[in-house]
Amino acid sequence: MFQAFEIGPFLIWTRLIFILVGIWLSTEFFLRIAESANLSLQHFRDHSLWYVVAFVTGGRFVAILADYKAYLREPLRTFFLHDGNFSFLGGAIGIGVVLYIVTRGQRTTFLQWLDALLPAATLGLVFSWLGSFFAGDAYGKPTDMFWGVIYDASNVRYTIPLHPVQMYYALFYFLLTFLLLIIRKRSKRVGAETLFGIVVACLGTFLLETYRGDFSIPVFATLFDFILLTFLFVSLGVFALIENRISKSVSLGYEAALFTATIAYMFARPWLDFETYELRISQLLAVLALLVTVVYVVVERRRYPYF
Secondary structure (H helix, E strand, O other): OOOEEEEOOEEEEHHHHHHHHHHHHHHHHHHHHHHHOOOOOHHHHHOHHHHHHHHHHHHHHHHHHHOHHHHHHOHHHHHOHHHOOOOHHHHHHHHHHHHHHHOOOOOOOHHHHHHHHHHHHHHHHHHHHHHHHHHOOOOEOEOOOOOOEOOOOOOOOOOOOEOOHHHHHHHHHHHHHHHHHHHHHHOOOOOHHHHHHHHHHHHHHHHHHHHEOOOOOEEEEEHHHHHHHHHHHHHHHHHHHHHHHOOHHHHHHHHHHHHHHHHHHHHHHHHOOOOEEEEEHHHHHHHHHHHHHHHHHHHHHHHOOOO
């Protein structure tokens, strides 16, 4: 493994080098896609500082959340950006948040920007996972396959061959990037790339996370939890579609009933005898992202049928 190397008095983190290369290539890729789609790039010049702050803050926050135990032991590490702990996905989410805020008053929809942002984000994730592989981060579970890798490092708790899950992820996002470009070339409606990309990425994440062997925040969920989540997001999508056709009192009543039912279930859940499954936090977030994306794309397409 090559977690870091020295150049004179400087310690250079390998994963950070890969992330910087990913940032450079994905930024160029994103701007070219946006330009080819006739999306205005002026707001990047006008709000460049906000984009940089959002990218750094989002990337750092997600990285700290994924390794929160280490930062609880050493809180001051939160402010030491040079430790190389950064999440490219978190940075992309930060960019997306600023894009949503800045482009609300434009003639383009946020869904059009997501279609341009998603392929660039998947390309950047290829380099992020390559960096994790060489640094020994986000390592896999033990395996007897001939392609297993052995890490000699204090941050890896196994000394036997492990699944190179980082390479699985890198290959997965590399293929997904090309598939998104094909979808972009052939799609006739806005949101095709976003819907396809997020659904495939979430399903891929849910599967590949089963090969991870490093520490993660455990989540205990039941099948009924996922059924309830699906019903909740579908009902919110239906409500968004018919919101303009119902009275304000009916709207408030619907929201109150949905909120009350959700709170009641959360209180009653410990006493319900359902089979519980242990998941990684990233698997739960993948499920939530999938549900949110499907509802959002369907609602946006109904609002803007000519895009």
